[in-house]
Amino acid sequence: MEEQLRILKMLEEGKITAEQASELLAALTPQKEVGAASYEVAKTEPVNMDYDKRMVRIVVDSSEGDKVNVQLPVTAIRQILKVTGKLPVVSENMQGIELTEVLDTVVDCLDAEAIGDIVNVVSKAGDVVKIYIG
Template identity: 30%
Template sequence: MNEEVMKVLKMVEEGKIDSQKAAELISLFNSKEQEKINETKEKMFKIIVKSSKGDNVNINVPVKFISTLGTAIKKLPKVEGVEGLEEIDMQAILKAVSEGLEGKIVDIKSENGDIVEVVVE
């Protein structure tokens, strides 16, 4: 058991707090611990481009970082020889991600063999 919980149990044993208050404190400690765990499992925004000409691109950026850029990002950057990127509305994607959207968001396959995927994991 962690140190905080042991201190709470000791306070109950000594009669300083009742079991109800102890349960509240332990619950608070557990929720803070869960927040720390969730922070380390940060979502990543991934852009995968597989060009028919061999110009492959893999971009992995934390969602929090992209969110802080706000409206500065309007469209995905152009990759020479890859069509379809200019059609992707980054603001719409960021809004959906902030509302909890996960998984494959964009899946483009052009007739010349280019593949573009945008994934949030």
């Protein structure tokens, strides 16, 4: 936990980028196997710092060569989830990725006002989905 706070402090001070902070936090995160994909689930703690203004980043790299990088404020993601029940850009045809589990994890983390890596998914087919809040 102390290491996570140090990383967040360095990010706040501008010593590292959000991407570097995300990578460092991910290195501290345990992984578990579920079905055909490997899921990395962050241990996160609530942070009360204008949470709705933080950015949710979604990176998709499909095995078919599609690459998507979306960055939206937490408020926008909450509204999208409320209206559509889906995350933007996460494709239904990604093989081996349990999208309901990913969606449930994102909703739980948003409710808990978590920051850092939320989910890193790598399917056997080579599809990659990364979602983090910075």
